């Protein structure tokens with residue numbers, strides 16, 4: 001039975017359980033809900049829960065574990081000697097899986113009967129062209145040991161699936177009957193459901209944490225692989241980023257880190273003053289009508305996808321800067337500082353524009369949190385509005401604003417699209433903002449999307465870069481949150 | 493409490509510092525102050541009493557145009573300070589507030605050092621020509637606010653680190669450092685314990701020598717202890733205004749009497 005229908009069956013069973021559990025509980029109280037310990041729906045929910053939850057849990061675990069078990073059993077069938085010179089066990093296994101899926105597909109499309117499909121012989125029939133006819137393309141001729149492995153793979157999968165169906169349905173039925181039998185007026189169904197709800201919430205919370213841990217761990221292991229293939233000293237302390245495919249790449253993070261920090265710094269130089277001043281205007285000067293439309297308008301900026309900002313950099317800001325600072329005779333100022341539209345400045349300015357709403361809406365919240373009493377105190381002494389802002393409001397809000405700036409910095413460091421389209425792809429140390437440069441994020445993309453072998457250091461370096469980036473932004477975020485929280489305590 | 497000396501207090505006539513004529517205040521459609529006429533004298537402590545929401549704070553804030561900071565607030569009528577209308581177009585509200593200082597209900601020291609809190613006003617208004625003069629002003633103000641002895645060794649410590657009573661006296665020092673002519677106080681003791689309250693009250697009595705003080709208070713005893721004139725507000729009206737002794741012993745209006753004897757509040 002396909003898993004989809006199995007799930008539908010389990011859900012139907014639990015819906016039935018809900019209705020029956022509710023009925024039985026009511027009946028045990030003589031039809032009067034007041035004599036029940038809990039509301040009738042709780043009894044229903046209890047039965048539904050006991051039916052569905054264990055069965056679905058078994059299903060989920062089974063679906064995760066079965067492929068791993070089968071993979072191990074089948075790969076043990078493939079003799080060391082039958083693995084061709086230039087490939088590996090995992091490549092052979094992927095052939096096996098593909099063949100097995102192809103045969104199942106052929107049976108599904110009634111091209112072969114179940115019986116025929118198991119009776120195939122690689123010597124007598126041309127399996128490759130047969131499967132081609134049902135739309136499954138195989139990479140090479142089928143070798144006998146691969147066919148044998150594929151057949152046992154199918155065998156194991158299908159018996160595993162049958163067993164899973166049986167076990168899941170059985171557990172659903174057991175849960176159903178146990179809970180149904182319990183549904184009488186003394187049973188504290190409400191408390192059981194309460195615990196169920198809590199379990200659900202805990203599950204959600206731990207999933208979020210576990211995925212984070214999973215992501216970090218997977219990056220960590222790939223990074224370890226990378227450091228197995230490439231000297232860590234070169235990665236952290238080298239000065240050149242020059243991947244090539246001859247095996248003597250220089251893969252140092254420093255030029256990329258420089259590009260990242262340089263572009264981010266320019267972005268912050270644009271975003272912080274503009275965003276902060278906008279926030280001050282909105283929170284201290286603007287009337288309620290201006291505020292009512294200006295604030296949402298500013299926040300729309302935050303909703304624009306970064307790829308659109310990238311286009312803006314590529315098509316508008318880059319050429320504009322080029323016209324101002326480059327093109328010699330044809331330029332506005334007759335300068336030759338800039339030779340192409342992609343530059344640190346282009347990416348930095350556009351990224352700064354992207355960050356303006358981020359900085360302004362965070363600072364606005366923080367400035368609004370400064371107690372009105374402080375403003376009154378200053379105004380009451382005969383200070384003007386701007387004196388009050390400069391000498392009382394901003395100093396009071398400063399820690400929070402610093403936190404907001406750090407959060408903005410960590411967004412700038414993680415930004416990719418704008419850099420791809422605005423900054424170019426040259427990794428180098430240079431202080432000239434009119435030159436092309438590149439960042440950690442864009443190099444991760446280009447190292448992973450190339451056509452290279454996945455096990456080469458040129459590809460694996462992406463994980464080391466990713467992990468470094470993660471540590472960097474995590475550090476910034478923790479620092480920012482620490483500062484913001486410390487500041488919150490001041491007024492609560 | 494000791495209402496006896498209130499009655500014995502001699503009341504000499506003094507010059508009028510602030511005169512309000514037919515003042516009305518609206519918050520949007522709410523009519524918060526209705527046709528108030530009052531004369532506040534120099535070198536006098538004037539108390540505003542009345543049930544909460546009757547408009548005491550609103551009226552007090554009209555006297556230094558702090559209501560300007562509230563968008564929906566509208567003031568009509570005349571308020572004259574030394575005979576000049578403070579709502580006149582030519583008057584700069586910022587300059588006015590330097591002359592009419594204010595102390596708020598909740599102590600609100602700035603998150604700065606004690607020294608910077610007190611020197612804030614003098615710095616803004618350029619009252620000191622050099623550091624030494626500034627230090628002198630700060631010390632004088634802190635002494636007058638009766639807090640110098642407690643803080644003289646920690647002028648660099650943050651003002652927010654003081655106790656509530658100390659903070660309020662710091663705010664008073666901050667207000668008098670600007671050398672105002674009138675000091676407005678909106679329930680300055682409501683966040684303080686009895687000891688701190690007594691200190692502030694004593695201070696108010698001393699301040700009378702150089703300023704005219706207007707104090708909003710919820711405590712009848714406090715009004716009786718510190719003020720020479722009392723104004724009773726009710727639902728936005730100024731019901732009765734006169735010498736404190738008379739208001740407390742022989743009120744003319746039945747509403748005043750009910751309030752003072754605790755029947756409305």
Ligand SMILES: Nc1ncnc2c1ncn2[C@@H]1O[C@H](COP(=O)(O)OP(=O)(O)O)[C@@H](O)[C@H]1O
Pocket residue numbers: 519522524542543544545546547548549550551562
């Ligand atoms: N900022 C404001 N906006 C709107 N209405 C206000 C505002 N401040 C005070 N009011 C109203 O004005 C009236 C007088 O308030 P207030 O002067 O604070 O009274 P009191 O200080 O005597 O307790 C009240 O009805 C109050 O609701």
Ligand SMILES: [Mg+2]
Pocket residue numbers: 548549550678
């Ligand atoms: Mg009030």
